[in-house]
Amino acid sequence: MIIYKIQIKIFTFFIFNFVSYFTLQSQNNIDWKKAGNAPQSYNIGVCFDSLKNYNINYIKSIDNKIKGFGTLLQFMEAKNYYNKRIKLSANIKTKDVKGKCMMWLRVDSKLDRNYLAFDNMNDRPILGTTDWHKYEIVVNVSPDASDIYYGVLIEGEGEAFVDNLVFEIAEQNTNVTGIERTNKPLNLNFED
Secondary structure (H helix, E strand, C coil), rough: CCCEEEEEEEEEECCCEEEEEEECCCCCCCCCEEEEEEEEHHHEEEEEECCCEEEEEEEEECCCCCCCCEEEEEEEEHHHHHHHEEEEEEEEEEEEEEEEEEEEEEECCCCCCCEEEEECCCCCCCEEEEEEEEEEEEECCCEEEEEEEEEEEEEEEEEEEEEEEEECCCCCCCCCCECCCCCCCCCCCCCC
16 A cells, blocks of 8 residues: 655644644545545545644545535444444544534434434534534434444535544433434424
């Protein structure tokens, strides 16, 4: 596998007001996949963060005026999380995001081709250039679930650096952040 290294200076004025260096590698981390409706317009890979002294993942646009999105993603079987509320958290840093950057999580049904739970942070996207910040998504996993898909996407141009992704079982009193598919109408009289 050929690895191309590029030195990039990223100016971080938000907290420390210093310059950090990332070595980008155009190789794909075999555990992470690239997808979306415009995946050819993005690179994904691993870069070394000299400030943290370890590797982090990235997704970066390589085209201008992208009409669509690219995502860095993984998926797994849902069976270990049946009847549980799960929380996905990650630290994300962005650079020059012209559209939106969003962490996302989707729980798919084994009964049909629909989702059972979904949150793509569309109501709270990451915009522009940001320093490291922790983001969280909380959803329920039904026993009717087949798989859990998750990742970070960029809509349009920009870069996102991703670190410290964590899956954990959330307390039942933790608020769900996404939407869930139901099998019956809810609150039709608007009183609940």
